[in-house]
Amino acid sequence: MATKMTGAQIIVEALKREGVDIIFGYPGGAVIDIYDELYRTPEIKHVLVRHEQGATHAADGLARSTGKVGVCLVTSGPGATNTVTGIATAYMDSIPLVVLTGQVPTKLIGNDAFQEVDITGITRPCTKHNFLVKRVEDLAWTLKAAFHIARTGRPGPVLVDLPKDVQQAKTEFVWPEEIKLRSYNPVYEPHRKQVEKAYRLLEASTRPVLLVGGGVISSGAHEEVRELAELLHLPVTMTLMGLGGFPGTHEYSLGMLGMHGTYYANMAVANSDLIIAVGARFDDRVTGKVDAFAPMAKIVHIDIDPTSIQKNVRVDVPIVGDCKRALARLLEVIREVGRPAKLWKEQFKEWWEQIDIWKRRYPLSYKQDSEHIKPQFVIEKLYELTKGEAIVATEVGQNQMWTAQFYKFDRPRTLLSSGGLGTMGYGFPASIGAQMAHPDKLVLDIAGDGSIQMNIQEMATAMDQKLPIKVIILNNGYLGMVRQWQELFYDRRYSAVQFATIPDFVKLADAYGAVGLRATKPEEVEPVLKKALETNSLVLVDIHIAPEEGVFPMVPAGRATTEMILV
């Protein structure tokens, strides 16, 4: 007979079996038994953060940069509620997480016990699924199911609430070989008929655009995207979440579309007769005013989640399935038909001529300034100095958009950014997760002076782990993105967008034992960035940028994407 294990032992064993080697967490009374087990488990590296929100974003950063499931562990009550923003962030961007929360003993649940909170109730709308484990016999299965649900289909966060008595109770450990859920069977294989329909639309099209979204990253379909684009000579545009799903430096790349997308990407989409959307969910930042979105286009929409299809825009050919498989099938059909490459090229020749006119008319640009540092210039320099090879996390706001526009992401899983929820404070802890998973890679957090202060406490975590992350603060002295809206749409009434007190970031770095650097003039940018990149430690670079620089192009909210405000 197998020996019995405690719930806490089962939890740690389950993590090992799932191949988890790094978790992020913060202890407390309700998880002390699990921490006791971790004490004896050197195979799992536990990263002690400074705030549970940081743990969730770090797990998320690990997940986005590796494709694995990110894991965090927190105590009941306030520990659990502190994870909510991180969970919602992962949920909106379809990132696989398993969040383990301690809970009061089962007999106390519902009694307003000390540090009790109904965390499954609170997180129901922002998790893919969640569980409250009431019997130790259910524990192993539930944990395996949690990982299974988090990583399959449309990925997402799964929370498992673990009452203290369940952690202490004993049972035999039975690890299920596989998880079968009659009510959950994501469809990976697309319908051949639908794929053929998509092909026929391509053959009939003269102005197609390939729209790459976050699903391409999560399914690892970047090779197929590239093959399709190159085979057919298709222009490719990406959502914020799709950046890196197709090389940003490729001659067929139009860059990002949408509210802060390029002029030519938005013009191409608006005038297209066919959009092949792959793993993109037609967010309102992408479509602008929906009625005016790509009025002449037929839409083929590949998505593993049927709810994404036909949610915001009407779709002509829905293809439910995994991006990678669907594109592979489409490529098969293309090869079977065997139309010569020359024909495709000719078919889209005029279209490309038109796109090139748009590209020349309004390339991505900004006005240089000899006095003020331009943020776009900083990103360009960073791109140049890192040869585009860094993993780049961003905060939220203008810093995020300048990064999306001016750092050319060539590979998937190299941009870590909170798109759907737009969580300020995401980037820095996410960069910690990424650097933990990629000790030999260069990891940057491109930050704003506002956002960085939302999880600044994690500097201590980064120092603990000796992580050489480079935090580049584009310090405009404003909550810049909000200020930009106030400038453009509220008659420059700058309400509550300037802090009276901003810490001295160089001294702050020093206080944590990190390295602080500063640039205030354009000519200082390059040497300071070089110095930062050469420093083998956490570096905070405070770059004073032109305070009222805006992000352009910009489509005002609720307007057609062709109504762009240009530089």
Next chain:
Amino acid sequence: MEKKHTLSVLVENTPGALARIVGLFSGRGFNIDSLCVAETLDPTLSHLTLVTHGDDMIIEQIIKQLRRLIDVYKVVDVTEEGEFVEREMALIKVRAEKETRAEVLRMCDIFRCKVVDVSPKTYTVEVTGTESKIEAVIELLRPLGIKELVRTGLVAMRREKKTL
């Protein structure tokens, strides 16, 4: 165009499953006109009859969103599936004093309602039928004075195909 739809939903009989469904409707701004839940022959599954309304795109979203829930096993749009039977029950406590006692009974007779509780001043009437029948009875009893009204919400079932 807005239309009423009756959905038949099978869900895992687990804690939280119902909360997920109800939360989905409130969180996404969908409407629930009525909701009826009970165990099925298989005790691991619960059955829900849910009446909602919306245009085609909304109804499509509602059904897809329901299917997306990990606990939801099956969703059938009974309204779209062709013929179905639907029934609702109501208990109506109506004033029944000297002048109206006979009147109430007569109506019960016409609509095949049952009197399930009697007091000196009231009758409690049980009525079963389609929504429109229930509403008709309520309208007729209203002038007599309805003291209390409880409705179950609709349950529905597809008709078996009558192929010979």
